[in-house]
Amino acid sequence: MMDGSSSLARDRRPDGDAAQRVGNAPTLSTAMERTSNWLLSQQATEGYWCAELEGDSILQSEYLLLLAWAGREQSDVAQRLSKKLLEQQREDGTWAQYPEAKIDISSSVKAYFALKLTGHKASADYMIKARDAILQAGGADAVNSFTRLYLALLGQIPMEICPAIPPEMILLPSWFPLNIYRMSSWSRTIFIPLAICWALRPVVDRSEECSIKELFIKQPHQWPELRCPGQEKAKGLFTWDRFFRTADRCLKKIEKLRLRPLRSRALKLCEKWILDRMPKSDGLGAIFPPILWSIVAFKALGYDDDHQAVRYCWDEIDKLMLHDEEAGTTRIQPCKSPVWDTTITLRALAAARHGADEPRMRKAIDWMLSKEVRDQGDWTNNVRCEPGGWYFEFNNEFYPDLDDTAMALMALQEQLAECGVSLEVHPGQSWENTTIVTTSNKVSADDAVSQAVLLDKVSGATKRALAWSAEMQNHDGGWGAFDKNNDAEFLCKVPFADHNAMIDPSWPDLSARVIEAYGLLGVNQNSRGKLGDVVRKAITYIRDNQYEDGSWFGRWGVNYVYGTWQCLVGLTAVGIPTDDEAVQRGAQWLIDTQQQSGAWGETCDSYENPNLKGIGTPTPSQTAWALLGLMAAGHEDSDAVRRGISYLLSTQKEDGTWDEEPYTGTGFPQVFYLRYHYYRIYFPLLALATWAKKSSETKEGSR
Known part of the structure; x- marks a missing residue:
């Protein structure tokens, strides 16, 4: 069994807001018909079907930094993106990974820099607010590796401050303990174009006309070491942390001495690797970051703007854009x-x-x-x-x-x-x-x-x-x-x-x-x-x-509600009986985390602080997940399920949809989160329809 932190007491969970209940609740059949018709439309x-996939402000910021690198920061799309960035700035002057999150220092530094590059004066009130908040949170000194790479690309810091990304890694065979296929697919698709950029250094120095040194607390060579969120410096004579940091320093010394006999071959293989993965794909990896860095990599390799591969990358990013003509803004989806x-x-x-x-x-x-x-x-x-x-x-x-x-x-x-x-x-x-x-x-x-x-x-x-x-x-x-x-x-x-x-x-x-x-x-x-x-x-x-409290971790949705739902459904689908101890402990955890309104909600903060598991603003998607988990565990006729169904019915809008502001999708825990705009639609319908089939109450025609 995995150790787990217990949830906070029921009286510390957010109560359902009665004000969000609109009008009289529809019947079950009416609610299902409304949502079905909306989806069919x-x-x-x-x-x-394809709904908007919403990320955070870094999508706009990073594209603006690319446009500035390419000399297009005064284009119409750049101005529309910068206007969206201002919309996403919060009252305290910061930008964050999701609406209720604390400041994200990397997002805030990139947004500030992007706004400055597109003509926003450092003396503007909103820029002063942002600058003060960034400095209070640790300054640009505290940004992550990707943000350092953007700053280096635009001449704000030396490339040596960034982690070494040697293209020669592509030469390592698959049996070697350290090779590109030991990385996750998404890291691999980013690593290869970044390796080209790290080797060729296609820096466009904007430090004279657009410096952000006002965000620096210390000089870049004094900035703290980079490591995963939540990880402390490892102790001991030999640690992987120490090994890789030593390797990083050695690689940078080798780079200075130009001792790189395999560089030309490695760059050619990296180039071919990217080109080979472009057919039948919406860009390299079909996700925003590697597509963006592929543009920089191709340009660094000498491709001109009219080259088919370069145009392809720009076009694929264009397809990720959503334009709000009324507001005059543009936003970008991660994929x-x-x-x-x-x-x-x-x-x-x-x-x-x-x-x-x-x-x-x-x-x-x-x-x-x-x-x-x-x-x-x-x-x-x-x-x-x-x-x-x-x-x-x-x-x-x-x-x-x-x-x-x-x-x-x-x-x-x-x-x-x-x-x-x-x-x-x-x-x-x-x-x-x-x-x-x-x-x-x-x-x-x-x-x-x-x-x-x-x-x-x-x-x-x-x-x-x-x-x-x-x-x-x-x-x-x-x-x-x-x-x-x-x-x-x-x-x-x-x-x-x-x-x-x-x-x-x-x-x-x-x-x-x-x-x-x-x-x-x-x-x-x-x-x-x-x-x-x-x-x-x-x-x-x-x-x-399974954790001691009965829950399971949710990697791809927020978070323990998501994981517990899916594990209950999966286990019972392959014949684990509903009275199995693991199934019932999981179901009990869901019952214990139900809010007074009948709903469930869980904040993305639970990834950083497990004491917040099962706690957060109620959402229709998370309520649906909990209901599906409980019904799989044989609780379709329980009071908890009836209350959850009532919550969904009473909060449904007349067009068959539900409102949901919190992010309930997970890209990378503690780093990047998502708001799937259909989660609030199809998951509640699935829960309502499942209850209609399973519940003795509905079978008896009482609804």
Whole structure:
């Protein structure tokens, strides 16, 4: 069992605000119909759903710093972005990772610098406020490694103050303990273009006309060492922390002496590595930071502005922009989430009785099937099997992930089940003798051919995804998001690793989602063969990572409410009975953290301070997660679930949506958080529809 901090007493949790309850609560069926209709109205012509994915101010700041580096800081888009930055500044003059957070020093320094570069005077009241707050919080001296790199790129500090990022690392073989494939996929895609920039130093010195030395407390060479949030300096004669800091100093001395015989070869391989991963992708890694740094890397390599690769990167960032014409602002998304949004929307609509026999649902399923990964990606460095699974964005063929793959498997299964078709896996001792059996209640001859084609496509994609996901299981029984056994914790001591995301190890929430998908396909703890072994190992991993208070950590959603929901659903989906001790302790933790309003809420601060687990402003998404967890644990007729359902009904707006301001998505704990704009829509619908099917109260027609 993992140690865990107990939650604070009930009277310290935020109460529900009665003022947010609008009008009379609708009936359950009316609420479900409203939300279903709203979601159907948002479907794209091509069949998918994709809502805004909202990050924090660093997206605007970092792009403005890039524009300034490229000499475009007076462009129209730069002015629109700077106006958005001012909107995001808080009353105390700071910028933060999410609305209720404390000051984020790196975000605030980048925002201040970006505003200054785009013409905002240091004497303006809002700039003075920002400057005072930054200095009080430790000044630019306290920024993270990425912010140092931006400051160096624009001549504010020497490049030597930044961590060494040697391109020669790409030459290290995959069997070597330290190589690029031991890093998480997202760190890897940032590391390679940064390595080119670190080697070639494409600095555009803006220190004369636009210095931010007023934010420095000490000279840059006296700035503190970089390390992950919450990590203290390790003690002892030999530590990985000391080893990597010594290596960092040695690399910088070697750089000064120009002792780099392999530099040219390494740079060519880095360049090729990026170019090879651009086809079938919304930019390198399909996420904002590596796309941005790819522009700098290509320019450093001598590419002109009209080069196809450079234009491609600028275009992909343009696609991430959202323009508010009324406000005259522009904001940037870290990436787009169409596969994720579509799979969960399809699950919610299936629960609300919209199945694959409906033309709109069929169109969405066809779109989903078109996004199945069929090419090999970075994951092949540790895994040898046929490609399968799904990614998160519109195009990201090199990086399928276990989360989207599990959600896609469940969406396909539940959509088919809603129209009388089922897929069931019959595990064999090997993949060659594992079969998928389909049964159908359909009798219409008109649909027979179309249905046969659909079932053939879904069966093939399902079998490939099952094989791929099973091969991706880590040695501890869990799963990471993108890679197998990506758990070299010593890499978290590298100075560059202070973004708290250097590795991609197993997490209980993600692992439970994978086995939930298996369970829906008929694979459980008693199944024979390879899949049965996979499930049993995962169950052991999930049990071992439950906290003493009954909760589980949530890596990809905020936080213990998210993790506990998913683990309860995953365990029971593969045959763990609801009276199992782990299941009931998890359910009891959810009951104990329910607020007086009937809702649940948890702040992102719980990642830094576990004493805040289960505590925060109530949200519809977190309330839905808790309800789904409790219903999986057999509490569908409990008072806690009825109160939670009442909360969702009473706070639903007339158009079928809910309001939700807090961020409930996690990018990197203590570093970057997300607000998925559909979380407040499809998760409540899924919870309401699940209760409609499970509760004896609804079955008896009392609603």
